[in-house]
Amino acid sequence: MKDIIRGLAYVVGDSIDTDQIIPAQHLVYSLTRPEERRLYGRYALSGVPAEGQGLPFGNIPFTEPDAYKSRFKIVVAGKNFGCGSSREHAPFALQEAGCEAVVAESYARIFYRNAIDGGFVVPFETPVRLIDKIRTGDELEIDTRLAKLTNLTTGEEFLLHPLGEVAEILRAGNLFEYARKAGLIPTNA
Template sequence: MATISHIISSTTSTFPPPHKPSILPQPPSFLKLPTTSSTKFPAAATTTTSITSQVNLTRVNAIPSTSNSSATTTTTKFYGVCYVVRDDVDTNQIIPAKYSALNPSNPDDYEKLGSCALSGLPNSYAALRFVEENGVKSKYSIIIAGNNFGCGSSNEHAIAALSAAGTRAVVAESYGGVFLTISNSSGVILALESEVRVCEVFKTGDVATIDVGEGILVNRTTGKVYQLKSVANEDVS
């Protein structure tokens, strides 16, 4: 298995040459996240790797691209270990209401939010926690979800908690409320929608690559490729 990194950029014959990603691991202005040296987001390691050299990729339910293949595009890629949840994961499951008094701009509170991310999930998830007990960060940088992820209120605290835990991207079948809009406008976590029900075909611990430029989610553990819905209206270029 390849070394896990939050974000990688790769130049291969499969993908167009990537430019510097604009989805940067930095706090959104509305959250006023801490900027002290102890709480800044870690710099992402940049490595050169080849997806196709490691797995045989099989495209699933692929939709033909309408983009001009000769055009130069900006590619943003995310690479990491996946944590899989099901339908209707609301903001109270992402970060329980009892932590709503925590201030994301306070370094200690911000760290606490991260350590409690997804701690409100049902007991069926207890055997494999998103953040290990007494831990601060999660080893899962990509969340795979079903329908209606992020429904409910307190979206800012939910996004801050996931970001503090180390989440870089969420791929869900659909989102609730304004979670998708707020998440992508914040520039901290990229929220994407899948064309198929990926929470049924991914397992927690699978390694994945998200290629925004190509509009695909690659399960590097199984070699399957899944189409993502257009992010034309999101600021990812």
């Protein structure tokens, strides 16, 4: 995890489920073969409906049709982000698309744990309904140590909930790397 995460915002609404983050028909691709793995990035957030999901500029795709990476680095969401099935593919797909952080009012617990355990994206929680204050395309900066989000487009600053103990896992890269560094499992395991 970087100390500073900077990039364009992609705003979605409440209760974005894992089938909207990565639709089930795209789960056929290999997670280990590079030519297939990148397809998770292409289809990340492709199931999110444009209407009523906080997309202020119309139907803006998270990843352009012929691209594998998104120009949006930070997803800003409402309540209950990542609800639905427990698929690890959801935070993985966001990472493959180039997303580095999700800032949501709340998370489905399994998405939150999968994001941290795999070190896929940094899941910050916000006490403020940011989907009413940030627009898709705004340039954002997150100071991960201070748990502060700055909208560089508008100049507004927002305090986020600190990551607490999970920050060490994310800084290590994922749960297994953290366990190795902490001496909880052998370094060759």
